[in-house]
Amino acid sequence: MTTRKALDGKVALVTGASRGIGRTIAIRLGAAGARVVVNDVVFREGPEAAIEALRGVGAEAQVIQADITDAAQVQKMFQQVEAEWGSVDILVNNAGITRDGLIMRMSEEDWDAVLTVNLKGAFLCCRAAARSMIRKRWGRIINMSSVVALAGNPGQVNYGASKAGLIGMTRTLAKELASRNITVNALAPGFIDTDMVRTMSEDARQQALSRIPMGRLGTPEDVAAVVAFLATEEASYVTGQVIGVDGGIAL
Ligand SMILES: NC(=O)c1ccc[n+]([C@@H]2O[C@H](COP(=O)([O-])OP(=O)(O)OC[C@H]3O[C@@H](n4cnc5c(N)ncnc54)[C@H](O)[C@@H]3O)[C@@H](O)[C@H]2O)c1
Numbered sequence: 001m002t003t004r005k006a007l008d009g010k011v012a013l014v015t016g017a018s019r020g021i022g023r024t025i026a027i028r029l030g031a032a033g034a035r036v037v038v039n040d041v042v043f044r045e046g047p048e049a050a051i052e053a054l055r056g057v058g059a060e061a062q063v064i065q066a067d068i069t070d071a072a073q074v075q076k077m078f079q080q081v082e083a084e085w086g087s088v089d090i091l092v093n094n095a096g097i098t099r100d101g102l103i104m105r106m107s108e109e110d111w112d113a114v115l116t117v118n119l120k121g122a123f124l125c126c127r128a129a130a131r132s133m134i135r136k137r138w139g140r141i142i143n144m145s146s147v148v149a150l151a152g153n154p155g156q157v158n159y160g161a162s163k164a165g166l167i168g169m170t171r172t173l174a175k176e177l178a179s180r181n182i183t184v185n186a187l188a189p190g191f192i193d194t195d196m197v198r199t200m201s202e203d204a205r206q207q208a209l210s211r212i213p214m215g216r217l218g219t220p221e222d223v224a225a226v227v228a229f230l231a232t233e234e235a236s237y238v239t240g241q242v243i244g245v246d247g248g249i250a251l
Pocket of ligand 1: 018022041067069095096190
């Protein structure tokens with residue numbers, strides 16, 4: 001006899017999931033029973049690697065290469081999922097970029113690029129997902145913000161603004177969609193050990209470590225565990241929240 005899993009029958013779409021936190025979230029949701037759409041704008045290890053990783057936990061997966069900043073590509077992606085598997089039940093807006101620089105040296109291009117991927121991309125995906133979630137009267141939207149949205153970080157005026165924007169979007173959408181049984185929450189991870197953080201200098205890394213009460217960097221698994229909980233039925237009364245996953249750094 002096979003035991004039922006928490007996300008059996010659900011379709012999850014994770015953006016920016018070819019690597020890092022998104023990849024781990026995709027695997028975690030797959031292990032919990034969801035069929036998983038792995039989205040990214042580029043698959044550095046090829047799309048097969050993502051499919052294999054999901055198969056490894058017994059999950060069905062499909063890979064869709066699409067740029068979430070392009071409304072037409074986003075629409076096509078959601079249509080493709082709907083045609084093959086039915087509509088998306090769980091949307092994780094994870095894709096994100098950094099283009100750091102102190103304000104005097106920050107170009108408009110760097111501002112626009114970060115706001116466009118981190119904020120507009122999430123908006124386009126929320127809009128595309130909301131229609132079918134409203135119809136179904138069930139949905140989970142989880143947005144990947146950052147501790148930088150709450151505490152600020154020199155050199156990241158674009159990133160901090162985009163991640164704070166995501167919190168405003170989360171709270172507003174939570175109110176808009178609550179009556180349709182759709183929850184919308186944000187995570188605010190601290191320093192998570194991924195490629196994004198590995199670009200930091202050893203000095204900056206040590207400095208960061210000294211500020212984390214738990215005394216260690218977070219892992220993608222730490223983040224994925226909270227996403228997996230928010231996606232379940234048990235989290236149905238949690239909405240509009242910003243959940244820190246940061247080892248206490250924001251305290
Ligand atoms: N690593 C951390 O310490 C940390 C902390 C707080 C928040 N976050 C957030 O978590 C998320 C994942 O971070 P990560 O460390 O795994 O980063 P990462 O760079 O390893 O992964 C991000 C992925 O997003 C993809 N992406 C970029 N632009 C895209 C687009 N236009 N369309 C589709 N996909 C696109 C990239 O190709 C990449 O695979 C990001 O939103 C990041 O801001 C990370």
